[in-house]
Amino acid sequence: MLSRTADNLFWLSRYVERADYLARILEATSRLAMLPGAGDTAWASALITAGCYDAFKEIYGEPTTETAIEFLAFSDKNPSSIRRCLETARFNARAVRTALTVEMWETINGAWLELQKMNAKSFATGRSSQFTDWVKDISLRIDGSGHRTMLRNDAYWFTRLGFYIERADNTARILDVKYHILLPEASAVGGGIDYSQWAAILRSVNALTAYRWVYREELRPWLIADLLILKPELPRSLAACYGAIVTNLDSLSNAYGRHGKAQRVAQTIQTALQNTTIDGIFKIGLHEFLTKFIADNTKVGQAISDQYLA
Amino acid sequence: MAFNEMLGSDGGVRAPYAGVSRWLESVNLDQLDRRRAEAELFYRRGGITFAVYGDTQGEERIIPFDIIPRILAGKEWNVLAKGLEQRVKALNLYLADIYSKQESLRAGIVPEELVWQNPAFRPEVTGVAVPHGVYVHIAGVDVVRIDENDFYVLEDNARTPSGVSYMLGGREICYRLMADLYGAHNIAPIDHYPDELFSTLCSVAPQRAGESPNVVILTPGQFNSAYYEHSFLADKMGVELVEGRDLFIRDDHVYMRTTEGPKRVDVIYRRVDDDFLDPLVFRPDSMLGVPGLFNCYAKGNVALANAIGTGAADDKAIYSHMPEIVKFFLGEEPILKNVPTWCCRKPDDLAYVLEHLSELVVKEVHGSGGYGMLVGPQADKAAIADFKNRLKANPANYIAQPTLALSSCPSFVEKGIAPRHVDLRPFVLTGANGVKIVPGGLTRVAMREGSLVVNSSQGGGTKDTWVIDL
Numbered sequence: 175m176l177s178r179t180a181d182n183l184f185w186l187s188r189y190v191e192r193a194d195y196l197a198r199i200l201e202a203t204s205r206l207a208m209l210p211g212a213g214d215t216a217w218a219s220a221l222i223t224a225g226c227y228d229a230f231k232e233i234y235g236e237p238t239t240e241t242a243i244e245f246l247a248f249s250d251k252n253p254s255s256i257r258r259c260l261e262t263a264r265f266n267a268r269a270v271r272t273a274l275t276v277e278m279w280e281t282i283n284g285a286w287l288e289l290q291k292m293n294a295k296s297f298a299t300g301r302s303s304q305f306t307d308w309v310k311d312i313s314l315r316i317d318g319s320g321h322r323t324m325l326r327n328d329a330y331w332f333t334r335l336g337f338y339i340e341r342a343d344n345t346a347r348i349l350d351v352k353y354h355i356l357l358p359e360a361s362a363v364g365g366g367i368d369y370s371q372w373a374a375i376l377r378s379v380n381a382l383t384a385y386r387w388v389y390r391e392e393l394r395p396w397l398i399a400d401l402l403i404l405k406p407e408l409p410r411s412l413a414a415c416y417g418a419i420v421t422n423l424d425s426l427s428n429a430y431g432r433h434g435k436a437q438r439v440a441q442t443i444q445t446a447l448q449n450t451t452i453d454g455i456f457k458i459g460l461h462e463f464l465t466k467f468i469a470d471n472t473k474v475g476q477a478i479s480d481q482y483l484a
Numbered sequence: 485m486a487f488n489e490m491l492g493s494d495g496g497v498r499a500p501y502a503g504v505s506r507w508l509e510s511v512n513l514d515q516l517d518r519r520r521a522e523a524e525l526f527y528r529r530g531g532i533t534f535a536v537y538g539d540t541q542g543e544e545r546i547i548p549f550d551i552i553p554r555i556l557a558g559k560e561w562n563v564l565a566k567g568l569e570q571r572v573k574a575l576n577l578y579l580a581d582i583y584s585k586q587e588s589l590r591a592g593i594v595p596e597e598l599v600w601q602n603p604a605f606r607p608e609v610t611g612v613a614v615p616h617g618v619y620v621h622i623a624g625v626d627v628v629r630i631d632e633n634d635f636y637v638l639e640d641n642a643r644t645p646s647g648v649s650y651m652l653g654g655r656e657i658c659y660r661l662m663a664d665l666y667g668a669h670n671i672a673p674i675d676h677y678p679d680e681l682f683s684t685l686c687s688v689a690p691q692r693a694g695e696s697p698n699v700v701i702l703t704p705g706q707f708n709s710a711y712y713e714h715s716f717l718a719d720k721m722g723v724e725l726v727e728g729r730d731l732f733i734r735d736d737h738v739y740m741r742t743t744e745g746p747k748r749v750d751v752i753y754r755r756v757d758d759d760f761l762d763p764l765v766f767r768p769d770s771m772l773g774v775p776g777l778f779n780c781y782a783k784g785n786v787a788l789a790n791a792i793g794t795g796a797a798d799d800k801a802i803y804s805h806m807p808e809i810v811k812f813f814l815g816e817e818p819i820l821k822n823v824p825t826w827c828c829r830k831p832d833d834l835a836y837v838l839e840h841l842s843e844l845v846v847k848e849v850h851g852s853g854g855y856g857m858l859v860g861p862q863a864d865k866a867a868i869a870d871f872k873n874r875l876k877a878n879p880a881n882y883i884a885q886p887t888l889a890l891s892s893c894p895s896f897v898e899k900g901i902a903p904r905h906v907d908l909r910p911f912v913l914t915g916a917n918g919v920k921i922v923p924g925g926l927t928r929v930a931m932r933e934g935s936l937v938v939n940s941s942q943g944g945g946t947k948d949t950w951v952i953d954l
Binding site for chain 1: 528529530531705706711715718719724725726727729730740741742743744
């Protein structure tokens with residue numbers, strides 16, 4: 175297929191995944207911000223997780239619930255607001271609509287049309303959960319329509335790679351922003367606020383219920399890190415993302431009859447994740463581990479780009 | 485008084501419209517309105533849109549679709565199809581001639597200066613052989629009907645005519661929404677158009693391409709007004725939709741950048757104008773084309789559809805000579821009529837036109853899309869005065885024709901069902917194995933009462949066109 179088509183598919187998925195992730199951050203933070211004493215730092219932390227704190231501060235100064243939601247959800251001034259992500263996704267989709275099934279295209283285009291009808295009021299405080307629910311629903315429909323209707327060929331694999339590379343990055347960033355409350359010694363501090371913070375992390379990766387099914391005990395920060403990094407059964411864990419990245423890259427190399435740097439780097443990351451434990455990670459340092467992971471994940475994205483998309 | 489295709493000249497329902505007439509009596513307006521809304525939703529959700537240049541408000545618009553189909557009897561169509569085939573054959577022979585021996589010029593069929601001074605004439609392709617002598621692989625010939633038996637050609641669009649996706653989309657909507665009426669007619673199918681187009685394109689591939697040539701569509705990109713159509717056709721033919729930046733030249737061959745490395749391209753259905761195809765030969769500022777493409781084309785390593793330079797055959801000044809062109813190259817009487825045309829570059833014609841502006845339609849020689857034209861009978865004094873000045877300043881840029889009474893068809897408009905003026909754009913394919921035309925074409929309808937301008941950029945809509953067994 176055309177390199178440009180593959181590139182558009184890859185980024186289309188990344189933007190949809192990012193919109194979904196931002197919706198989860200918004201939702202988790204809205205809950206957190208309602209707790210006494212948590213509001214001040216909650217939105218700053220959310221903006222840092224979304225990678226747009228500096229841009230925000232330049233325009234608004236200190237975050238409030240209203241300004242942070244506006245900026246993350248809807249603002250034109252934020253190139254990765256949810257709205258802009260969905261618009262960019264649709265732009266990419268329109269550029270390659272021949273590579274999409276009708277079902278996928280209509281889902282994306284339908285979402286974009288609905289978005290045109292929304293305005294700042296649609297995101298006002300108290301209504302933001304309606305909006306985040308809508309965004310999550312859209313990403314489920316795009317993901318689902320792709321899964322159910324696309325041919326299993328390179329177009330599909332590039333789409334999947336976009337989802338998983340972005341997802342791995344997002345999960346790692348959530349962990350990294352919150353790493354200080356996940357250190358084993360943090361549990362000694364304890365208290366209601368920490369509990370809510372931990373729950374917020376799990377909510378932002380859709381894993382609060384999953385945690386209970388996997389560990390069957392109360393929230394422990396190191397187990398949260400274990401779940402999000404190493405448990406392949408959690409769809410947003412780094413291990414699960416890399417399982418999928420390696421599989422999809424293998425499908426590409428089998429179809430094209432050529433193995434490249436992307437395959438090698440991804441395989442190395444996966445092997446490392448399989449051969450480590452959460453204790454081992456805490457020994458290296460959680461922050462150090464995540465910093466390296468984010469850099470490695472970016473390398474895989476770059477290698478995919480060099481190998482196929484240029 | 486315009487010819488009403490349903491009611492005819494004597495007021496009785498014409499045979500092809502018997503079914504539609506009965507059906508119109510049985511449906512109520514609410515039902516029609518619901519179907520119209522569903523059709524609109526179909527276009528919106530599908531992103532079946534077009535862009536109007538210079539309009540910042542509606543970046544993507546949908547074209548209004550009128551759900552009441554236009555009907556042509558099979559025997560009417562057969563005559564029309566023969567005329568179209570004849571006309572396009574003549575266009576191809578004429579182009580082959582002006583880019584090689586130029587016998588028609590020596591014979592005085594077309595005044596030489598009309599060719600040399602024509603900006604769409606491309607001296608660069610003189611002597612460049614095109615596969616099977618085909619220049620115009622896809623033509624969209626605009627035809628209007630005046631009465632029971634009179635069809636006139638209004639324009640020969642031989643460059644990159646668009647609208648075929650609306651023809652096919654309209655049929656799709658009729659399948660979905662008009663099952664009652666659809667089922668009651670025996671309609672000639674058109675769904676195979678993409679297959680016919682694909683085989684036409686394959687048939688002109690360079691020989692070395694072998695059994696399965698690599699065909700692509702070249703689009704200017706998603707900001708082009710016809711982008712939807714480009715992607716639609718690529719999808720239906722199963723070929724890549726490329727932009728200039730996806731292509732590059734190596735050793736006088738064209739390649740596209742793919743995830744598996746370079747892949748050679750054999751046939752390009754280009755929806756990019758000549759001017760923008762190759763910055764090394766044509767406009768140097770073009771970002772839409774491929775540097776070096778012309779050279780590959782001249783060496784026969786890649787086929788372009790349509791060929792370079794076809795604009796020399798379809799402007800409105802050459803148009804007036806089409807009857808002679810048909811006779812000269814085919815030795816036949818033209819089957820389709822030509823609208824009498826005054827060429828304002830001729831002083832006598834100009835004088836007549838200036839005298840009769842309020843009766844005439846004046847068009848730019850190279851205009852399209854309904855831009856820059858004057859419909860005399862519907863223009864106010866100021867517009868006529870303005871056109872007078874423009875004509876005097878640059879007479880060669882204009883032609884004039886009598887205002888034709890375009891036929892009308894029953895259409896569903898805000899007030900209910902009313903006649904609206906229509907034209908017809910059939911799509912004529914020419915490949916190594918001759919001419920193919922899917923029955924019917926795109927009917928364009930002027931949705932405003934009394935309006936004669938059917939272009940989508942001017943608020944025109946479309947209808948499905950049914951050629952029925954009769």
